[in-house]
Amino acid sequence: MKLFKLAFSTVLVASCLAATPALASYPDRPVNMVVPFAAGGPTDNVARSLAEAMRPTLGQTVVVENKGGAGGTIGTTQIARAKPDGYSVLLMHIGFSTALSLYKNPGYTPESFEPIGLVVDVPMTIIARSDFPANTIQELVEYIKANKDKVSLANAGIGAASHLCGTMLASAIGVDLLTVPYKGTGPAMNDLLGKQVDILCDQTTNTTQHIKAGTVKAYAVTSKQRVPTLPDLPTMQEAGFKDFEVGIWHGMWAPKDTPKEVTEKLNKALQAGLADPDFQKRMAGLGATVLTQDANPAALTAKVQQQVPQWQQLFKAAGVQPQ
Ligand code: ASP
Numbered sequence: 001m002k003l004f005k006l007a008f009s010t011v012l013v014a015s016c017l018a019a020t021p022a023l024a025s026y027p028d029r030p031v032n033m034v035v036p037f038a039a040g041g042p043t044d045n046v047a048r049s050l051a052e053a054m055r056p057t058l059g060q061t062v063v064v065e066n067k068g069g070a071g072g073t074i075g076t077t078q079i080a081r082a083k084p085d086g087y088s089v090l091l092m093h094i095g096f097s098t099a100l101s102l103y104k105n106p107g108y109t110p111e112s113f114e115p116i117g118l119v120v121d122v123p124m125t126i127i128a129r130s131d132f133p134a135n136t137i138q139e140l141v142e143y144i145k146a147n148k149d150k151v152s153l154a155n156a157g158i159g160a161a162s163h164l165c166g167t168m169l170a171s172a173i174g175v176d177l178l179t180v181p182y183k184g185t186g187p188a189m190n191d192l193l194g195k196q197v198d199i200l201c202d203q204t205t206n207t208t209q210h211i212k213a214g215t216v217k218a219y220a221v222t223s224k225q226r227v228p229t230l231p232d233l234p235t236m237q238e239a240g241f242k243d244f245e246v247g248i249w250h251g252m253w254a255p256k257d258t259p260k261e262v263t264e265k266l267n268k269a270l271q272a273g274l275a276d277p278d279f280q281k282r283m284a285g286l287g288a289t290v291l292t293q294d295a296n297p298a299a300l301t302a303k304v305q306q307q308v309p310q311w312q313q314l315f316k317a318a319g320v321q322p323q
Contacts, residue, residue: 023261029087033089033091034067034088035091036078036090036092037160038183042248043092043205043250045286052279053273056272070157070158072160076090079254086265089252090252092250098315100308102163113256114257116251119274120274121289122204123223124204126140126220127210128199129198132198144173153170157183160184168222172241188200201222204227208286208287220234221236222244249291251304267296275292
C-alpha cells in the first residue's frame, strides 16, 4: 500500500511537472480564432481587428478561421468540441444565446465553454438595395405590407443577428417575409449590392461603409440612441416601434476545461486588445462600442444568463418554433 501510494504520488508529481512548462510557455504557436460566419462580414471585421490587437500580449499570431453555416451554430459547435488547450477560441455574438431557443439541438450549451469576456456591442441598421422603392422607414413598412410576397429579406441563417433583427421587423410589421439565408452577411451584402435581394438588417460593422458610400439605402438603427457615425438615421423607437431595440454584443469563449492559467492569459490579451488605441479607433469608426469594463468571464456569463430567457420569450411570442 505504501509502495502504491509512493508510486502514485510520483506519477502525480511527474505529470504536474510535465504540465507546468507547457502552460508556462503558452502560447508557443498561433491561436485559432473561429468566427462562425463567412469572411468579409461584420463578425469577421471585428475578429480580424481584435486578432491583430491581441498579438503583442500573446506573443503569437491569432489566425481567424471562418466557419459559417446554420446561423453560426456550426462554428460555435466546432469550438465546443475542440481540444481545450488554449489554441482554439470562439468569437461569437448574441446568436450564441438566440440559437439555444431556435434549434432543438444547437450542438452546444453555455456549459460547453469557458467564458473569456465580452468584446464589443454593435448596433444594427435596416437597409435595402439602392434602387428599392421605399425612401424612409415609414415607406419601407408600407411597401412591405403591400408587397409582402414580393420582398426578400437576406439573413445569415436561423440564429444569426440578422435573423433576429429580421424576425423582430417582420413581427413588428405583422407579416411573414421570404428569407434568403447566407453563411454570413458578408455574402448577403454582396447580393444586396448586386440587387439580387431586397432588404437586410445588419450590423454597422458591415454596413457603415456602404451606407456612407450610398451604395445601399438605409432606414433606421436598432440602438436606443442614434449612432454618432450615422447621425441621420432615426432609431426604430423614434420611428414609432417602441420596443424595437437590440444591440449585438460579442463575446470570446474557449472550450470547457481549458486550464485556468490559459484562460487568464487569453483574458489578459483580450483586455489589452480592447485597450489598443488602433482597435478602439477602428471600432468607433464602425459604430461599435468597446466593452472594456466587461471584458471578463463573470460579465459574459451574466450576459448569457440574462439573454437566453429574454430571446426565448420573444421567439415564443412571435410564434417561432425551434427546429
Ligand atoms: N454576424 C454575422 C456575420 O458576420 C451575420 C449575422 O449574425 O447576422 O456574417
